[in-house]
Amino acid sequence: LGGGRYQAYVRTEVIGTTTITATLDGQAAGSADLTITAAPAVGATSSATLSATEASIDESVTVTVTARDALGRPVLGSGNTVSISSAVTGVTVGTVTETATGVFQAELSSDVTGEIALTVVVNDEALASPLAVSFTAGAPSAERSEVTVSASEVIADGVTTTDIGVTLRDRAGNALSIGGYPVEIYTTGGKLEAEVTDNGDGTYSRSLRAPTEPGEAKITASLDGAFIQSTATITFIPGPASVAKSTVTASTSEMSADGSALITVTLLDEQGNVPLVMPELAMATDLGSLSAVTDLGDGQYTAELISRQSGTATVSATIDGEAIISMATITVTGGAVDASRSVFSRSASAITVDETVTLQVRVSDSYGNAPSGTVEVSFSANLEGTTITEATMVADTLYTATLSATKPGVAFITPSVNGTALEKSFVSISAGAASGATSTLTLSQAEMTTYDTVVITVTLFDGQGNAITKGGDVVTITSDLTGTTVSEVSDQGDGSYTAELTSTVGGAATISATVGGEAITETVTIDIADKTSVEALGITEFALHAAYPNPVASTATLTFDAPEAAELRVSVYNMLGQEVALVHTGIVAPGRHTRTLEAYRLPAGMYIVHMTGGQTRRTVIFTKL
Numbered sequence: 001l002g003g004g005r006y007q008a009y010v011r012t013e014v015i016g017t018t019t020i021t022a023t024l025d026g027q028a029a030g031s032a033d034l035t036i037t038a039a040p041a042v043g044a045t046s047s048a049t050l051s052a053t054e055a056s057i058d059e060s061v062t063v064t065v066t067a068r069d070a071l072g073r074p075v076l077g078s079g080n081t082v083s084i085s086s087a088v089t090g091v092t093v094g095t096v097t098e099t100a101t102g103v104f105q106a107e108l109s110s111d112v113t114g115e116i117a118l119t120v121v122v123n124d125e126a127l128a129s130p131l132a133v134s135f136t137a138g139a140p141s142a143e144r145s146e147v148t149v150s151a152s153e154v155i156a157d158g159v160t161t162t163d164i165g166v167t168l169r170d171r172a173g174n175a176l177s178i179g180g181y182p183v184e185i186y187t188t189g190g191k192l193e194a195e196v197t198d199n200g201d202g203t204y205s206r207s208l209r210a211p212t213e214p215g216e217a218k219i220t221a222s223l224d225g226a227f228i229q230s231t232a233t234i235t236f237i238p239g240p241a242s243v244a245k246s247t248v249t250a251s252t253s254e255m256s257a258d259g260s261a262l263i264t265v266t267l268l269d270e271q272g273n274v275p276l277v278m279p280e281l282a283m284a285t286d287l288g289s290l291s292a293v294t295d296l297g298d299g300q301y302t303a304e305l306i307s308r309q310s311g312t313a314t315v316s317a318t319i320d321g322e323a324i325i326s327m328a329t330i331t332v333t334g335g336a337v338d339a340s341r342s343v344f345s346r347s348a349s350a351i352t353v354d355e356t357v358t359l360q361v362r363v364s365d366s367y368g369n370a371p372s373g374t375v376e377v378s379f380s381a382n383l384e385g386t387t388i389t390e391a392t393m394v395a396d397t398l399y400t401a402t403l404s405a406t407k408p409g410v411a412f413i414t415p416s417v418n419g420t421a422l423e424k425s426f427v428s429i430s431a432g433a434a435s436g437a438t439s440t441l442t443l444s445q446a447e448m449t450t451y452d453t454v455v456i457t458v459t460l461f462d463g464q465g466n467a468i469t470k471g472g473d474v475v476t477i478t479s480d481l482t483g484t485t486v487s488e489v490s491d492q493g494d495g496s497y498t499a500e501l502t503s504t505v506g507g508a509a510t511i512s513a514t515v516g517g518e519a520i521t522e523t524v525t526i527d528i529a530d531k532t533s534v535e536a537l538g539i540t541e542f543a544l545h546a547a548y549p550n551p552v553a554s555t556a557t558l559t560f561d562a563p564e565a566a567e568l569r570v571s572v573y574n575m576l577g578q579e580v581a582l583v584h585t586g587i588v589a590p591g592r593h594t595r596t597l598e599a600y601r602l603p604a605g606m607y608i609v610h611m612t613g614g615q616t617r618r619t620v621i622f623t624k625l
Helices: none
Strands: 016-024 027-036 042-050 054-056 061-068 082-085 091-093 097-100 103-110 114-122 131-136 146-149 153-155 161-167 183-187 191-198 203-209 215-223 232-237 247-250 261-266 281-285 300-306 311-319 328-332 343-346 350-352 357-362 377-381 386-388 398-405 409-417 425-430 440-443 447-449 454-459 475-479 484-486 496-503 507-515 524-529 555-562 566-574 579-588 591-598 605-613 616-624
Touching (some): 042 114, 042 131, 061 082, 061 114, 103 114, 146 215, 161 183, 183 203, 203 215, 343 409, 343 425, 357 409, 440 524
Parallel strands (some): 054 131, 153 232, 350 425, 447 524
Antiparallel strands (some): 061 103, 146 161, 191 203, 311 328, 409 425, 475 507, 484 496, 507 524, 566 579, 566 605, 605 616
16 A cells, blocks of 8 residues: 555455454564454345245145345354244244254245235345245045035925035135045935036035925935035925915805905915915905905915995905916995985186186995986085086996186085085185286376386286286386386286386387287377476586596496587596596587496596586596595
């Protein structure tokens, strides 16, 4: 290094303390002790190997980790930590043991199948390369394998078959995926079909044919001569009820409307036996009604048929929705008309005078049957202006009449059957639709002047001249005089509608209106006197009136008077004397004139309005907000 200094490097793979000596021209020049320690292992360069990448759950796999330092060299000393783990439940990693310097081992076992990912960490740093072991199911276990059947209940008909299955599982309950094991299947009832089938995926099957007698069969199986602990049971039951063999009968073939008949349904299977499992039974009749069904507990069900209507009752039954072929037929008879059982009805309880109501009486005997003998039906009402047509028979038991009215009100209707009055009912009658022919048009005054306001009122009546007392109609009001204005129509909610008429011109204005698009026949004419003349307004000199409103927010109205025709200029100036708006320039006729100033364009402040023309000079001031 110059200056009498020399330098050398020491590199060693031996851990411990060494003495460094130096000589100068062969003579000892001194010594120093140097302590050498091992470099720590890191995950990035360390490696791990497996004794096997595939194993069954009955086997274990040795995981070997070789710890290396950052330069990839085997570590020389102890003090390194290695951990091996898996996030999969059912996987066990044994104690990690350092079997040699820098070499660590642990045993891996699993109760679950599939690929198991391992995490290896060296001195808190995970290995760079992933590590995984694939575990398969172990040897089959008679304790964990299971016996199943496709159905726990089978009809004892000597025909139906049931599938019996055996699923082989290992000691941890994992299903095997390969076949080849000696499996037998046994039964205490029925007949086993063919031989056991090895499905090649760890499952085995065999068919069982049902016996002809009800009973129970216990299903067992063996694995390589050892009985599998799991068993299954099949119950053989009678067949279902047959719609062809079951019957529907009645206690009588004829009954009166005040009598009854007992209906009996007897359920039988195809062999004529009473089913063990009863289906869902329903009875129905096309006439009268049936009581709740009573289950007698021996395959028989009963219900009582009651019919207050004459005719032929056919009683049928269904089992699980399918009709029993057998049915029972009963004839029901009937009697004289009974006013107390006759029923009055009307097609509507409220109408307008533009509409009609159909009145109906359905006559019957004491039990609602079509009556025999003479039947006379009539209707009467107490409201003036109400008309009811003569009752006519439109069906065997139905009589009708039509009610109409010309006046609003409540009509109480009394029907009678063979001179006996039935319970009264009512029909509420209101005014009809508004009519242009009968509605009226009036003014709050017969004459007006320009700039005055007159209220126009439309009063609605229906076609019969009845006042309409509610709102909701569409009414329009117009004037034929140019220069007149009719405001928006206001619905007063009582059948009347109003609007305001104003005019800027004189003359005769004819006011007309419509309701619901129909023109109201009546019109009114109002004479409008012109109030805008110089004399009428009392204008004797040129004048500029104050701006309105003042202060001004957005727009203002400027009004000025001219006693004679003149050329005038009206303009707006700011307080610096600068013209900021021209309101009017040109010749005006004698009279009062208005102009609109769009003041929203002006900044806030004080402004001066000048009106000039000939010898005329007029000024007003306003404030812009």
